[in-house]
Amino acid sequence: MNLGVAKIKKQNVRINFERLKRTIIKSSQIGTIPGDGLCRLALTEEDKIMRDIFMEWMDEAGLKVKIDDYGNMYGRREGLSDLPPVLVGSHLDTQPNGGRFDGIIGVLAALEIIRTLNDNNIETLRPIEIVNFTNEEGARFEPPLLGSGGATETFDKDFIYNRKDREGKTFEEELSKIGYKGEMSNRVKDVHAFFELHIEQGPVLENEQISIGAVEGIQGMTWLELKVTGESGHAGPTPMSLRCDALMAVSKLIVHIEKKAKCSDADTSVTVGRMSISPNVVNSIPKEVIFSLDIRNKDDAVRELLIEDLRKELQEISKVEKVKLEIKDLWEVKASYFHPGLVKQVVSSAKECGYSVKRMVSGAGHDSKYINQIAPTCMIFVPSVGGRSHVETELTLDADIEKGANVLLLSVLEISNNKKIDELNKESLPSY
Numbered sequence: 001m002n003l004g005v006a007k008i009k010k011q012n013v014r015i016n017f018e019r020l021k022r023t024i025i026k027s028s029q030i031g032t033i034p035g036d037g038l039c040r041l042a043l044t045e046e047d048k049i050m051r052d053i054f055m056e057w058m059d060e061a062g063l064k065v066k067i068d069d070y071g072n073m074y075g076r077r078e079g080l081s082d083l084p085p086v087l088v089g090s091h092l093d094t095q096p097n098g099g100r101f102d103g104i105i106g107v108l109a110a111l112e113i114i115r116t117l118n119d120n121n122i123e124t125l126r127p128i129e130i131v132n133f134t135n136e137e138g139a140r141f142e143p144p145l146l147g148s149g150g151a152t153e154t155f156d157k158d159f160i161y162n163r164k165d166r167e168g169k170t171f172e173e174e175l176s177k178i179g180y181k182g183e184m185s186n187r188v189k190d191v192h193a194f195f196e197l198h199i200e201q202g203p204v205l206e207n208e209q210i211s212i213g214a215v216e217g218i219q220g221m222t223w224l225e226l227k228v229t230g231e232s233g234h235a236g237p238t239p240m241s242l243r244c245d246a247l248m249a250v251s252k253l254i255v256h257i258e259k260k261a262k263c264s265d266a267d268t269s270v271t272v273g274r275m276s277i278s279p280n281v282v283n284s285i286p287k288e289v290i291f292s293l294d295i296r297n298k299d300d301a302v303r304e305l306l307i308e309d310l311r312k313e314l315q316e317i318s319k320v321e322k323v324k325l326e327i328k329d330l331w332e333v334k335a336s337y338f339h340p341g342l343v344k345q346v347v348s349s350a351k352e353c354g355y356s357v358k359r360m361v362s363g364a365g366h367d368s369k370y371i372n373q374i375a376p377t378c379m380i381f382v383p384s385v386g387g388r389s390h391v392e393t394e395l396t397l398d399a400d401i402e403k404g405a406n407v408l409l410l411s412v413l414e415i416s417n418n419k420k421i422d423e424l425n426k427e428s429l430p431s432y
Contacts, residue, residue, distance in 0.1 A: 013120055015409055017402040020112040024401070026053065027092070027108060028100040037392025038100055042093040042135035042146075043071070043174035050092050051180060054107070054132060061114045063130070067182030070150040070160060071134040071175050074188065077114050079127040079416065084192040086124075086416040087375065088113065088408065089131035090367060091147070095139045099394020101401075103366070105382075106197040107132050109405040113412055124416040126192055133367045134175075140165045143223070143331045148367035151187045152374050191375035193342055193415045196368045197408045198379055199396045203387030204360060211355040211403045213381030214346040218362045218369050219267075220300045220335035222307055224293040225328040228253070228318065232279060232287035247277060247286035249321035253314050257293065260313070264306045268297045269363060292330070298361045300335050336369050342378035342415070349410035355403050364389075380407055 030050045031040035040046045051073060058065050063075030076085065090106025110130035117124070133151075138144025141163040149155040161172035175181045200206075205213055230246035254272055261270040275291040297303040311327060318325035343359065350357035360381065368377050382404035385395040 013116065013122070013409070013413075015109070015112045015116050015402070015405045016119070017398070017405070019115065020108060020401070020405060021398060023057070023108045023111065024100065024105065027104055031094065033097065033392065035392030036100065037394070038094045038098050039096050040092065040094040040098070041096065041140040042137065043140065043171065043178055043180075045178070047093055048178035048180070051132070051178070054092065054111075057111055058130070061111065061118060063114065066186040067180055068151060068186040068188070069157070069182055069184045070147045070187075071178075071180040071182065072147045072151055072188070073132040073180070074129050074186065075111075075114070075131075076127055076129045077117070077124075079124045081125055083126045084190040085127035085129045086412055087129050087131055087188060087191045087194040087371070088196075088412055089133065090196050090198055091133045091136035093135060093137050093139070095137055095390045097392055098137070098139075098390055099388075099392065101199045101384075101394055101396045102201070102389060103136055103196075103198055105199065105396065105401055105404070109197050109401070109408055112405055113409050116409060122413075124413065125418075126416040128412060128416055129188075131188065134180075135171070136367055141171050144365060145367060145370055146171065148370040152370045154370050154373065188371070189374070191371070193339070194368065194371045194375050194377045195342070195346075195408060195411055195415075196366060196371075196377075196379045197404050198366060198381060199384045199389060199394070200381040201364050201384055201387070201389035203384070205358065205381060205383035206385060206387065208358065209356070210358045211383070211400060212346070212350040212357040212407055213360045213379075214343050214350065214357055215338060215362050215368075215379035215381055216340075216343050216359050217298065217338050218336040218365060219296045219298045220303050220333060221294065221296040221365060222303060222332045223330035224295070224307075225330050226250075226253070226291055226293060226314070227326040227328070228289045228323050229326075230287055230321075230323040231285070233285045235283040235285060238285060243285055244322045245285050246289045246323055249318060249323040250275075250289045250291060252317055252321065253325075254291075256313065256317060257310060260306065260310060261295075265297060265299070265302045267299070267361075268295070268302065268306060270295050296363060298335050333365065333369060336372050338368070338372060338378045339376035342376055342411075345411050345414055346378055346380055346407060349407045349414065350403075352410060353403065353406050355407065378411075380404055380411070
């Protein structure tokens, strides 16, 4: 029997948090590392074990399970119509020294929504599909978001299948090895709306003591790789005045990058996250340094102007330092703007539950970035303690996870019983 949205609200239906917590604890036992963290890289044995367990959970919940050709896992709960479904989910893979929550709670909370609907014999007008996207993190196969990027044809199959990890193993080989290479026909399509619950991965919600973030979009980002070449030599006999020290030059480049970013825009962030030095020994002058540069801003024009300026200015500094600079483009994505009608729904659901809520922009990339290209999309953020993420000490409190899951439940219920997507589409995009 379809209880209908109005009656659902009167019944005050909420998720079973104790059950969700047990599910999270079980997930936290797969790929455990010291410090309460997780290492569950995409398409590894740990990923396979977690996928197998998730598959069992979807079967137990009565979902129709399918796997696409990128290993994305879907579980469908039928509705009262064959209208396009509401899609809900995130990812189960982690960073090498990752935490227990990240996108994981988005997948497990999606499963809990299905279980809650089953418990209460609630039917929805539209089908609901939950999803676990492959290789969101990009920690093993670069770039990130390969599963959602493949499903939405942002990346082509050859590109994804030929991505290699640091041992030279390809995405396709490892996908087949763990038994999760499915069919192209199973890719997500004809989606009514997509919701993704995720930890914030930053300090804003906690610092402002706000329970829910209604995410309006995702910053644009660029990844660059910079290679600086100087001359090596013995650390003792070579006078400082005669050196072409690649690492000393790099230190000046990085300081300039930081100063430039701070002067550029308050919303700009730059990160040097990876570096290699050669020769990497105590008593030799570094000849070559390769480092990554991550640049982000919610305004693509600001980000692009900063990059243009940096390309010129870093070359000038390199000439003064008598080193050679090469800049390689690794990856770029434009800023995304989520569906204002869905953002409005998240705000409404949070207020209905009595939770504080804030509209905000994500500084990190998520699967929603690419699903947004094929369907109305919105994200829900919950606080990260200390703003920490991608580390073993990543923590989101039980009470915040429960609130996020309840907002997700009410939002999905509302939209899965709404067939007037055209009315939502009439609302204008926000201006940042």
